[in-house]
Amino acid sequence: MARDPVASADMSRPQKRNSSSDTSTKSPKRRRLRKISANGRGNIRESNEVRLLQAAETVFAERGFSGATTAEIAARAKLPKANLHYYFRTKAELYRAVLANMLELWLSELDRFTAERDPSEVVAEYISAKLNWSRRRPNASKVFANEILHGAPFLKSYLARDLRQRVEDKAGVVRHWIDQGKMRPLDPKHFVFQLWAVTQHYADFEVQVRAVLGRRRLTEADFADAAANITQLILQGALISPRPSGRAHK
Amino acid sequence: MARDPVASADMSRPQKRNSSSDTSTKSPKRRRLRKISANGRGNIRESNEVRLLQAAETVFAERGFSGATTAEIAARAKLPKANLHYYFRTKAELYRAVLANMLELWLSELDRFTAERDPSEVVAEYISAKLNWSRRRPNASKVFANEILHGAPFLKSYLARDLRQRVEDKAGVVRHWIDQGKMRPLDPKHFVFQLWAVTQHYADFEVQVRAVLGRRRLTEADFADAAANITQLILQGALISPRPSGRAHK
DNA sequence: GGAGAACTTGACCATTTGGTCAGATCGTCG
DNA sequence: CGACGATCTGACCAAATGGTCAAGTTCTCC
Structure with a gap:
């Protein structure tokens, strides 16, 4: 019950003209106030x-x-x-609600990036989590991809504000890991792009993946393969596993 | 709007132009026979x-x-x-032309994957080439991405035939490299997916990348950064650089 | 029990849009 | 030069589609 995703829809309720000015949601007109009789049931x-x-x-x-x-x-x-x-x-209002509904879930996945934790663990978790979204809710990913692909007419401000800030923060964490010698010296933001790219690919380009693999549907095993491959690629490619030689670790 | 644009060859639309004058020369699939007067100019x-x-x-x-x-x-x-x-x-015919126009270019980029060559060189080249497409013709990439995203109504068969076969072949090459100890033991097809994902990301999700990087437009330098990051990630993550000491990795 | 809010829905309507047409105009070649 | 196909284009049209309405029906709560 709880998990009400509609909560976020709040911001999309008083929707009006759109186009590209999405932040302007001033809610000039309260929507019919919902009675929502305390009746816990049958809403x-x-x-x-x-x-x-x-x-x-x-x-x-x-x-x-x-x-x-x-x-x-x-x-x-x-x-x-x-x-x-x-x-x-309007169709746009419904669309907004769908987007909001999903961003809420996605944005939080980056939370696990904290300086105290071990990067290899965090990254492996993140890959697994994102890949899980691709598997469980490919449509959510597709709607988002489609939105970005066409210039993000509805999400421009979200990208420029929330997302940018969030990545900025996490880039700091990655930089920290690099300074500590736990990661190779790479560009933190591009690193994040790479993580997004490889994980979302399995949802957004699902048809292509299926065609190439010759599957009617992607199975759990396929995703396991993907996870294994991606994890190895990223961990070996971006992290520096604690070597007996160098400095201490952990 | 047409429910399913897939209709492989819905050219059945009778042009009813007239009843005879057109010489009824539907000979080759080609549409109206183009005179193409030898006139080398102004076609x-x-x-x-x-x-x-x-x-x-x-x-x-x-x-x-x-x-x-x-x-x-x-x-x-x-x-x-x-x-x-x-x-x-029809709009669909034009759309098809746009797609065909681009596939021609893309498919060939995989040609460089040959067993004789050195994987690290080939992969680095491929990344660079694909990234160049993302930079020079982001729209081509976007049209393709959009097509796949929505189930590839027009490209289903292309994916299942040409592309699949092509990847199958190249997977063999990768496998060969792995056997030779030049690459880590990963799934060749997923490896290709990863290459596609990270390189096309910069075209398809350009708006997001721009927003996060805070750029009005992606510059040449941004692409250089991307290339450097991706190349390092992939080369370190998937290849085994010839070590002076034994081949023992891990 | 009933007033009023919440919800339901078939019938409509204004636009948008892919596609057609028939009458010009242009270009080329014998 | 004249024939004839290639090209051009304004005017249309039928279907699709987002959104509206007003007349119901169902709920809730006093």
Whole structure:
């Protein structure tokens, strides 16, 4: 129950004109205040919003923002189209909600990058976690990829503010590890890009991966292979395993 | 809009132009037979097709297949829309042309993977080459990425045939290198995925990269940094540099 | 029990958009 | 020069689609 992802949708409620000015959400008009009778049960709104969000994630992933139709989303959610527009006034608002819904999850994955921890452990964990997202929620990744691919009309400010800051911070941690001789001297930001690239690839380019591997679907084993390969590549390529010779470790 | 653009060859659209005058010479799949007067100069058709293809690449990259409008493409090519449809009967046909136009270039880059050559040299070259494509023709990469992202409706067969076979072949080469102790024992296909992922990332996720790096545009220096990072990561992570002492690694 | 909010939905509508057409105009070659 | 195909293009059109409405139906709570 809890895990209400809709919470983040808050910011997308009072949506209005869009285009590229996303931060301007001033909420000029409070949406119908939801009664939400304390009744712990049967919150119709929540139930329907979740269904719509899930359907939307799938459709947006498959068709992109322009290619997706509210009719198809509604159909997939098994609701009449007019009902979809009752919960989400516009396609853009629904799209925003889907994005917000996912960013919340992603951003936090970088939290484990802290100077005190051991980089090889952190990196291995991160790869595993991101790869898991690619496996469990490929559509979320695809919607995000599609958004970025087309110039991030809705996420420009998110990228420039939150994400940039976050990476800036974590780059500091990586730099610290480098200074400590735990990592090779590489550019921290590019290192992060590389991590993102290889892990998200399995969701975004899933069709290609499947075609090349000759699979009808990517199996758990395929992801295990991917994880093993990526981990080895990154750990060997970017980390410096504590050698008996040099300075102490841990 | 057409539900499924895949329709491999939906040229069934009867042009109903007339009933005979066209010599009914549908001989080769080729459309209207181009006179191509030996006139070495001013081949109008070619000139216009090129302009349309370039405009289309840009628009498809920015908007995706569904989001792109033939009107915008035509405008960008500075031609009336009807003229666009004179050269490319449908949006799908134009889109196909854009894709084909690029695959031709990409597929060949893998040619350098031959057993005789030194892997570290080959890989470094490949990374550099792919990264160059990302820099010089980001739109081509984006159109491709978008196509794959949405299930490769137009490229399914290409992926399953040509690409798969090509990777299969090159995987053999990588395996050979591994057997020779020149590379670490990794999965060859996943290794290729990793190469693609990190290099194309700079074209497909350009906006994100720019945002995080705080650049208005990615500079040559940025790509140099990327190349250095990727090369180090991959070479250190996947190759085994000839050690004076025994080959014992690990 | 019933007032009013929350929710539902079929019917509509204004735009957008891919694609067509028929009548010009241009270019080339015998 | 004249024929004829290649090229050009403004005007259209039918289908698709985002979004609106107003008339219901269901819930909640006093």
